[in-house]
Amino acid sequence: MSLLxxxxxxxxxxDLHALDNVSLNxxxxxxxxxxxxxxxxxxxxxxxxxxxxxxxxxxxIFDGKDISKESRRRLTELHRDKIGLVFQQFHLINxxxxxxxxxxxxxxxxxxxxxEALAALERVGLKDRAKHLPSQLSGGEQQRVxxxxxxxxxxxxxLADEPTGNLDEANENIVLxxxxxxxxxxxxxxxxxxxPEVGEEAQRIVRLDHGKITSDRKNEGFKG
Amino acid sequence: xxxxxxxxxxxxxxxxxxxxxxxxxxxASIATAMLNVMLGVGDKINEELKTYGSNITVVPQSxxxxxxxxxxxxxxxYDYLKEESVNELLTIxxxxxxxxxxxxxxxxxxxxxxEVRLIGSWFNHHLEFIKKGTTYQRDTGLVNLRxxxxxxxxxxxxxxxxxxxDYCMVGETLANEKKLSAGDTIRVKGEHGTKELEIVGIFESxxxxxxxxxxxxxxxxxxxxxxGLIKKxxxxxxxxxxxxxxxxxxxxxxxxxxxxxxxxxxxxxVSSICFQIQEAVPEAAASAxxxxxxxxxxxxxxxxxxxxxxxxxxxxxxxxxxxxxxxxGVMERSQELALLxxxxxxxxxxxxxxxxxxxxxxxxxxxxxxxxxxxxxxIIGQTVFNSSIEMNGMVAFIVAVLIVLVTLVGSIPxxxxxxxxxxxxxxxxxx
Ligand SMILES: Nc1ncnc2c1ncn2[C@@H]1O[C@H](COP(=O)(O)OP(=O)(O)OP(=O)(O)O)[C@@H](O)[C@H]1O
Ligand SMILES: [Mg+2]
Numbered sequence: 014m015s016l017l018x019x020x021x022x023x024x025x026x027x028d029l030h031a032l033d034n035v036s037l038n039x040x041x042x043x044x045x046x047x048x049x050x051x052x053x054x055x056x057x058x059x060x061x062x063x064x065x066x067x068x069x070x071x072x073x074i075f076d077g078k079d080i081s082k083e084s085r086r087r088l089t090e091l092h093r094d095k096i097g098l099v100f101q102q103f104h105l106i107n108x109x110x111x112x113x114x115x116x117x118x119x120x121x122x123x124x125x126x127x128x129e130a131l132a133a134l135e136r137v138g139l140k141d142r143a144k145h146l147p148s149q150l151s152g153g154e155q156q157r158v159x160x161x162x163x164x165x166x167x168x169x170x171x172l173a174d175e176p177t178g179n180l181d182e183a184n185e186n187i188v189l190x191x192x193x194x195x196x197x198x199x200x201x202x203x204x205x206x207x208x209p210e211v212g213e214e215a216q217r218i219v220r221l222d223h224g225k226i227t228s229d230r231k232n233e234g235f236k237g
Numbered sequence: 238x239x240x241x242x243x244x245x246x247x248x249x250x251x252x253x254x255x256x257x258x259x260x261x262x263x264x265a266s267i268a269t270a271m272l273n274v275m276l277g278v279g280d281k282i283n284e285e286l287k288t289y290g291s292n293i294t295v296v297p298q299s300x301x302x303x304x305x306x307x308x309x310x311x312x313x314x315y316d317y318l319k320e321e322s323v324n325e326l327l328t329i330x331x332x333x334x335x336x337x338x339x340x341x342x343x344x345x346x347x348x349x350x351x352e353v354r355l356i357g358s359w360f361n362h363h364l365e366f367i368k369k370g371t372t373y374q375r376d377t378g379l380v381n382l383r384x385x386x387x388x389x390x391x392x393x394x395x396x397x398x399x400x401x402x403d404y405c406m407v408g409e410t411l412a413n414e415k416k417l418s419a420g421d422t423i424r425v426k427g428e429h430g431t432k433e434l435e436i437v438g439i440f441e442s443x444x445x446x447x448x449x450x451x452x453x454x455x456x457x458x459x460x461x462x463x464x465g466l467i468k469k470x471x472x473x474x475x476x477x478x479x480x481x482x483x484x485x486x487x488x489x490x491x492x493x494x495x496x497x498x499x500x501x502x503x504x505x506x507v508s509s510i511c512f513q514i515q516e517a518v519p520e521a522a523a524s525a526x527x528x529x530x531x532x533x534x535x536x537x538x539x540x541x542x543x544x545x546x547x548x549x550x551x552x553x554x555x556x557x558x559x560x561x562x563x564x565x566g567v568m569e570r571s572q573e574l575a576l577l578x579x580x581x582x583x584x585x586x587x588x589x590x591x592x593x594x595x596x597x598x599x600x601x602x603x604x605x606x607x608x609x610x611x612x613x614x615x616i617i618g619q620t621v622f623n624s625s626i627e628m629n630g631m632v633a634f635i636v637a638v639l640i641v642l643v644t645l646v647g648s649i650p651x652x653x654x655x656x657x658x659x660x661x662x663x664x665x666x667x668x
């Protein structure tokens with residue numbers, strides 16, 4: 014069953030086509046890697062899928078409804094309720110400690126619940142770091158806090174933009190392990206990456222270049 | 238959580254917040270000081286006016302006409318007013334605006350071979366009478382009308398304590414010349430006899446009255462054989478400053494339209510009070526002493542205008558300052574706010590966060606400013622009006638409303654910025 018469908022999406026900045034007539038269908042529970050050179054429009058696509066931005070033309074069908082014309086307010090609600098975001102850089106609020114950073118997402122979603130937030134940190138292996146400020150955490154740990162924050166409201170879809178871009182091997186493996194776990198639980202995953210190794214973990218690999226999809230193939234080596 | 242985030246901002250941007258608090262404090266203090274002085278100053282001016290003595294004199298018709306026509310000071314044919322006419326002042330519409338009054342009569346007497354002016358008046362007279370079933374009473378006299386007298390020795394003549402009427406107060410110049418002091422008895426010779434007056438006090442007035450003797454009305458009446466008669470009444474009334482209507486009415490009240498006449502009659506202009514006194518005492522002519530009262534009114538108006546302008550300017554300044562500070566504060570943490578949007582905060586929620594921080598800061602500033610303003614008002618009161626200025630409860634309320642307005646208006650640009658903030662742009666791949 015289709016979770017999300019992009020239909021002839023374009024995003025145009027001035028005369029730059031960051032996305033050029035892109036169509037993509039994402040099934041429920043699917044794990045997709047999006048790959049491509051820098052500037053090919055990966056982040057732009059993530060923003061549109063994540064309801065942070067609207068396409069210049071085209072339709073975004075989420076759960077059977079076209080959301081590309083929805084109000085910003087509605088989009089905010091949608092992405093808050095259904096989507097968890099992990100950004101290209103570790104965006105944490107630097108005066109809140111790890112568990113509070115997770116709780117911010119709860120706060121704007123429903124009610125902050127420290128127990129739940131701690132449980133989410135435990136999932137990413139950071140329970141003992143809960144009271145540390147971002148500046149007291151390593152890059153990998155910060156990224157895991159971001160993932161915990163993305164998980165906290167049990168989203169249907171997790172969007173991760175270069176989640177391992179700045180991580181070493183060990184941390185990369187931890188993050189991938191979390192993704193595998195999420196995939197098993199039935200969460201849909203879209204992971205943007207440069208790294209072929211990370212790409213190869215996914216069920217399906219989509220390549221972007223100059224705003225166009227150049228290939229879209231099933232990953233034979235998927236270990237599921 | 239909300240609180241935690243608000244605190245986080247205070248912790249991180251405390252310099253900015255301090256600046257906002259200071260800006261608000263400055264605006265609030267100036268507004269508080271100016272409004273308090275403005276509201277307090279009307280009463281202050283009226284007190285001043287009282288200390289400058291009477292602003293209306295009531296004289297017999299004929300004298301008024303003659304001395305005005307020929308500008309004669311001497312050799313005018315004096316007519317008299319009845320002493321009871323004084324009572325009428327308490328029966329007119331504006332009686333409550335009449336703060337003090339005293340009848341006056343005078344004569345020239347000889348003291349040790351020199352001619353001296355002897356003035357009879359009330360010092361601390363208790364007036365009480367019944368008219369048409371209503372009891373009127375008032376304590377009034379020179380004690381109030383000459384409040385600036387400096388008693389050099391002895392004390393004020395106390396009509397209610399002393400027996401009889403043969404007492405007097407002597408001006409300092411005359412007292413020095415004749416080597417008189419309190420407790421002495423002087424012998425004065427008038428047209429209709431001589432009198433021995435006991436000196437109760439020596440005063441310094443700072444004008445011609447320093448060469449005169451003040452005694453009771455009865456004493457002068459006996460010396461001049463004019464029992465029950467007086468020459469004039471001095472009145473000190475609280476009046477509204479003259480405006481166009483008052484000027485028009487002063488020329489000729491009969492030229493006013495019905496409505497204008499009613500408005501004029503029911504406003505405490507000097508001219509309408511005079512008019513009413515004349516209605517009550519037909520044989521008298523009441524006229525305004527165009528002294529300080531008039532120009533004070535004008536100055537008061539101008540001062541109030543100036544102070545309103547200063548208040549307005551300071552508030553505009555505060556608004557601009559706040560808008561600058563809040564906007565740059567929001568700009569500094571646009572990343573953070575965009576992130577909040579990206580994790581699901583709605584515009585309204587972020588606006589609330591920013592406004593809460595700003596308003597909390599403003600409240601601290603406003604409270605500090607209010608007390609600073611209190612101090613300013615006292616300084617202004619002491620230096621300009623020589624008295625403390627009472628704090629008006631209204632002012633606290635007005636200032637609170639103004640500061641809330643200033644803060645909200647000042648936050649508008651920042652909030653527009655918040656609304657424009659697109660998480661996709663700020664967080665875009667983080668290039
Ligand atoms: N707000 C914007 N205004 C104008 N141009 C933009 C804007 N955002 C992105 N672009 C342009 O759109 C193109 C696609 O950008 P995008 O961030 O999607 O690339 P990307 O594939 O994520 O690259 P990277 O791998 O470096 O993160 C780029 O050329 C970028 O300069
Ligand atoms: Mg990118």
